[in-house]
Amino acid sequence: MGSVGAKEVPVLLTADGRRIDGRRLDELRPLAITAGALRQADGSAYVEWGANKVMAAVYGPREVHPRHLQVNDKAIVQCKYNMAAFSVDERKRPGLDRRSQEISKVIGEAFESVIFAEEYPRTSIDVYIEVLQANAGTRCAGVVAASVALADAGIPMVDLVPAVAVGKIAGQIALDLKKEEDNFGEADLPMAMVPQSGRLVLLQMEGHMTREELSQALDLGVKGCRSIYETMKDALRARYRATDPATTEVAA
Amino acid sequence: MSDEVTAEILTTHILDLARAGKRLDGRGPDEYRRQTVQPGWVTTADGSALARIGDTAVVCGIKLEPGKPFPDTPNAGVLTTNAELLPLSSPMFEPGPPHPRAIEVSRVVDRAIRAAETIDLTKLCVTPGEKTWVCYVDLHVIDHAGNIIDTASLAALGALTHATMPNKRFGLGDADVPLAINHQPVETTFARLGDTIIVDPSVDEERAAQGRLTVATDEVGRVVAMQKGLIGAFSPDDVRDVVERSFRHGERMRKIAQGTP
Numbered sequence: 470m471g472s473v474g475a476k477e478v479p480v481l482l483t484a485d486g487r488r489i490d491g492r493r494l495d496e497l498r499p500l501a502i503t504a505g506a507l508r509q510a511d512g513s514a515y516v517e518w519g520a521n522k523v524m525a526a527v528y529g530p531r532e533v534h535p536r537h538l539q540v541n542d543k544a545i546v547q548c549k550y551n552m553a554a555f556s557v558d559e560r561k562r563p564g565l566d567r568r569s570q571e572i573s574k575v576i577g578e579a580f581e582s583v584i585f586a587e588e589y590p591r592t593s594i595d596v597y598i599e600v601l602q603a604n605a606g607t608r609c610a611g612v613v614a615a616s617v618a619l620a621d622a623g624i625p626m627v628d629l630v631p632a633v634a635v636g637k638i639a640g641q642i643a644l645d646l647k648k649e650e651d652n653f654g655e656a657d658l659p660m661a662m663v664p665q666s667g668r669l670v671l672l673q674m675e676g677h678m679t680r681e682e683l684s685q686a687l688d689l690g691v692k693g694c695r696s697i698y699e700t701m702k703d704a705l706r707a708r709y710r711a712t713d714p715a716t717t718e719v720a721a
Numbered sequence: 722m723s724d725e726v727t728a729e730i731l732t733t734h735i736l737d738l739a740r741a742g743k744r745l746d747g748r749g750p751d752e753y754r755r756q757t758v759q760p761g762w763v764t765t766a767d768g769s770a771l772a773r774i775g776d777t778a779v780v781c782g783i784k785l786e787p788g789k790p791f792p793d794t795p796n797a798g799v800l801t802t803n804a805e806l807l808p809l810s811s812p813m814f815e816p817g818p819p820h821p822r823a824i825e826v827s828r829v830v831d832r833a834i835r836a837a838e839t840i841d842l843t844k845l846c847v848t849p850g851e852k853t854w855v856c857y858v859d860l861h862v863i864d865h866a867g868n869i870i871d872t873a874s875l876a877a878l879g880a881l882t883h884a885t886m887p888n889k890r891f892g893l894g895d896a897d898v899p900l901a902i903n904h905q906p907v908e909t910t911f912a913r914l915g916d917t918i919i920v921d922p923s924v925d926e927e928r929a930a931q932g933r934l935t936v937a938t939d940e941v942g943r944v945v946a947m948q949k950g951l952i953g954a955f956s957p958d959d960v961r962d963v964v965e966r967s968f969r970h971g972e973r974m975r976k977i978a979q980g981t982p
Contacts, residue, residue, distance in 0.1 A: 559793075567819075567824045567827070570821050571821070571824055571825050571828050574822075574825055575825075575948075575949070578950060578951055578952050581952045582932070582952045582954055656836075658947070663954060666954065667956055667957070668954035668955060668956045668959075669949065669954055669955050669956070669957065669960065670949070670953075670954045672934070672947060672955065672960065673949065674944065674947035675836045675945075676836050677836060677837070677944070677945050678943065679942060679943060679944070680942070680961075680968070683944050683960075683961075683964060684957075687957040687960060687961070688957065
């Protein structure tokens with residue numbers, strides 16, 4: 470998106486179906502997740518996904534600030550997605566811009582859809598997502614990191630929430646766009662899924678797709694989420710294998 | 722406290738009704754409230770419209786002014802969309818800096834206009850890298866009875882359709898010409914009430930909703946924008962169903978955006 474009047478369009482897809490970085494259309498970028506990456510937070514996770522580096526921390530359930538946001542019969546989920554000034558090519562002005570505020574809103578709502586918030590009335594579960602290095606798909610990387618961080622914090626949830634962006638490049642539906650593909654592609658569709666129910670708790674889209682392409686994109690995204698889900702579970706298993714001296718074998 | 726209790730009872734009632742395929746105001750699950758668009762409602766603007774969906778009302782004013790292009794798009798004009806959820810429109814809204822809800826409305830409406838290439842931004846360029854038209858789309862919600870996004874989107878399309886480039890005012894030409902419109906995106910919003918997905922939620926239905934989904938389609942059969950909001954979830958098949966319904970409603974609403982008598 471945002472390529473109106475911009476520079477030359479690079480070759481996004483070769484004749485034999487390879488993408489800029491050699492991936493196939495349905496291939497994810499390398500994804501590495503570390504659960505429990507920070508010491509002070511109640512739960513945390515660090516995600517490296519392609520050239521994205523994203524840290525997430527969870528605090529709470531704790532007292533609500535400001536107080537008037539408190540809800541009597543459940544916890545509220547307050548999410549802050551933030552991009553570091555140095556995370557993009559041209560320095561991003563620090564502070565909350567409208568894009569970050571919108572992303573914070575939809576990610577917070579996605580988690581509120583899976584957290585058993587009624588177990589912690591009058592509290593706040595604060596989710597902080599910090600994008601340290603960005604290369605397209607940061608909101609999805611943020612969801613993945615924050616979801617693992619929530620689990621690490623012991624927050625009861627229906628399920629983990631894997632997320633991925635599907636897009637359209639050179640007329641083809643492709644999984645997990647990287648920066649050039651996002652900049653010069655024809656559509657971007659970030660989504661987050663609850664694997665247990667197969668339902669989407671985050672869904673956005675910008676660009677153009679026919680209804681058939683959209684349908685194909687949803688299927689591809691679901692497939693991507695299922696694979697990311699496994700990596701998320703592995704990260705949590707690794708974390709607790711590492712901290713619990715009694716566990717010598719990987720939990721089944 | 723009593724407010725919370727009434728809200729709770731109402732929510733239960735709305736969900737009970739939805740299970741029987743009914744709604745509080747008597748509409749069917751796939752029925753919109755009456756939509757009207759009055760173009761040219763504000764004569765001081767370069768394009769404007771008052772759009773209503775039921776009792777929800779949004780005024781859109783377009784202003785075109787010369788300005789500087791963004792450094793990364795020297796040949797393109799600038800489109801800026803802003804939505805104000807005015808405190809006069811609902812007891813839910815308070816004065817102050819834009820609430821994330823207002824930011825979401827402006828960004829979702831903006832996304833559809835931009836992605837559908839509603840206006841050809843390259844045609845707004847005056848001198849590459851130096852001077853271009855900036856198109857301000859300002860949306861003022863004046864009465865909030867639910868479904869602000871669709872009403873705002875309808876107002877924006879109505880206003881853009883009838884907008885003029887004020888060449889004379891800025892010494893950029895001898896005559897004012899109509900702003901060229903390439904595509905006509907329309908946003909349609911749905912809400913989940915239990916297993917039923919209704920279109921065009923009212924305020925009470927929004928409060929009861931277990932997820933909201935907005936889909937924008939254009940006149941050539943493209944989906945150009947989507948946004949899931951609120952707490953809740955949709956299956957991929959729900960999304961496919963909503964997209965089909967969106968195309969149907971969009972077709973009718975595009976005609977309304979031209980202006981209703």
